[in-house]
Amino acid sequence: MAQPNDPALRSWIDIAPTSDFPIQNLPFGVFDKDEQPGPRLGVAIGEYVLDLYAVAQFGFFEDLDLGPKMPKVFRRGALNSFISLGRPAWRAVRQRVSELLRHDNPALRDNEEAMRACLVRQREVRMRRPVKPRNYTDFYSSIEHATNVGIMFRDPANALLPNWRHIPIGYHGRASSIVVSGTDIRRPNGQRKAPDAAAPTFGPSQQLDFELEMAFVVGKGTHLGETVPIQYAEDHIFGLVLFNDWSARDIQSWEYVPLGPFLGKSFGSSVSPWVVTLDALEPFRVAGPVQEPEPLLYLRQLDAHNFDIKLEVDLQPENSAATTISRSNFGLMYWSMAQQLTHHASNGCNLEVGDLYASGTISGPTPDSLGSMLELAWRGTRPVPLADGSERKFLQDGDTVTMRGFCEKDGLRIGFGEVTGKILPASAG
Incomplete structure (x- = not known):
């Protein structure tokens, strides 16, 4: 019996070669x-x-x-x-x-x-939103992204904090505000404080951003107190989706010390509607970056746990053409999904079916592979040019952000469709 991943399979349905959804995918x-x-x-x-x-x-x-x-x-x-x-x-x-x-x-x-x-x-x-997550965790697993943020906000000579290469850093986000692709995102209000201001003000975020991410869906839960050895971590993963973790940088930078992201992140995250299974992605498995120093024993991987998924981000102003502003790859992630899940469960925290675990911003080593406006415009110092002649430091009302992801190998394409969202003006008051 032919297996679903067999590249020779053909369907009686006419499918374009550029389709994200051939018979080998079936998300x-x-x-x-x-x-x-x-x-x-x-x-x-x-x-x-x-x-x-x-x-x-x-x-x-x-x-x-x-x-x-x-x-x-x-x-x-x-x-x-x-x-x-x-x-x-x-x-x-x-x-x-x-x-x-x-x-x-x-x-x-x-x-x-x-x-x-x-x-x-x-x-x-x-x-519809494909799963109903009771819990959502956002990681910080791209070494390029973490380094860029460290250079911008801390000492460039010591961009990575001492713990970053030892543990997959993450925080628990808000599951209730995760919405399906196509849902409009309203610009959040919040407290912001300019560096030279004596006190904060309240109002619409002036530094609204996207974050190019992917997320995996928990497929097998655990009991409170139970851990997941690294060699069994992928047994607990159903599949992957595209994920845009919208971010209000000015709100976040004022509130995140000492406890981390809160209102600057919880106003909305967008998820693609189709969940691509790990089984469908198996032909695109790759090794991740060399981890130095070697992780502690419970996080050490013997096999390849990353996936070669090409990613793109388009930004489209209202009534104008779209511009592709970023091209990155999920295979660049320093910490793999297996390591993220194993670390998350290492203290006995119970996993629940349908929970979403996002990768964190996926940035690459080149200027066109950065996964956020914060990096692309380098904190507003180098505006991003768009096809209509305008430019962006951060997102404006009416802007639509669309992310796509797909794998390609030996003539086979497995895709995720897209996740898209349009920015609406902030609520009054």
Whole structure:
């Protein structure tokens, strides 16, 4: 039996070579549409969504051991219940979907009633936030980003704090303000204090920024007090999404000492709607940067745990053309997802299915690979030119930020779609 990642697989659905969603990808998401009651779980294939609830209703999953929750598990507002079935169930569903969509399988292709019920064009649906995270952690795992910030705000000769190369630095963020791609982001109000001011003022942030990140979805929880050895860390990861962790730099810089980010970060984070599984990303596994000094034993990795995911950021002013202002790569991350998860659980903190763990800003070593306006415009000292002749130090009202991510190798492309958000003016008061 051909495996879902086989690069030779073809679908009976016409899929463009540049599509993010070939038959080898099959990411999971949640959608709804006007003519049907309630949300459904779906899989992206080309320009279509395969409705998993409809697939189950037509009996295509009947011989899979998905337990008593099937097919109701596919009629939910989030992937959490499906993820809770465990890795054998995820793989069984992905395998069956792959079989149904293969060019030489007539089971769904030649059943006109089933095909009309199970396939819907992506442009005809509304995508929802893919998971309902009860917890959200944001890491700080790009050595280029951490170094740049250290140079800007501290001693350039000692840009990295002493602990940075020893532990994956992170903080616990606000899960309730994570929204799906396409949701507008309102400029936050907050306290800011200029360096030469005697006292802070309150009002709209003047240094609104994006952060190019990726996030992984916890697929297997743990009990309070339980730890996760590094060799088993990826067993607890369902898949990855694109993540824009919007940031109000002026609010953040005033409030973050001594306890860290708070209102400068919690006003909104945007997530892409499709979760790409680790299984789909397996062909794109790469080694990360050499870690020096060698991490403590509980964080040491023997295998490659990074993934070669190309990333792009577009900035589009209102009623104007978009400009690609950054190109980076997830494979550059100093601390891997496995190390992040193992460290997070090392004190016995319990993991919960659906939790989101973001990478932190992903910056590269070149000026065009920086993952935030803070770095691209170097704290406002070198404005970023745009295609319409304007320039930006930070984001303005009406600006739309779009991030994309994809892997490419040997003619195969596995993509994440995009995560996008438009900046609205701050609320009055």
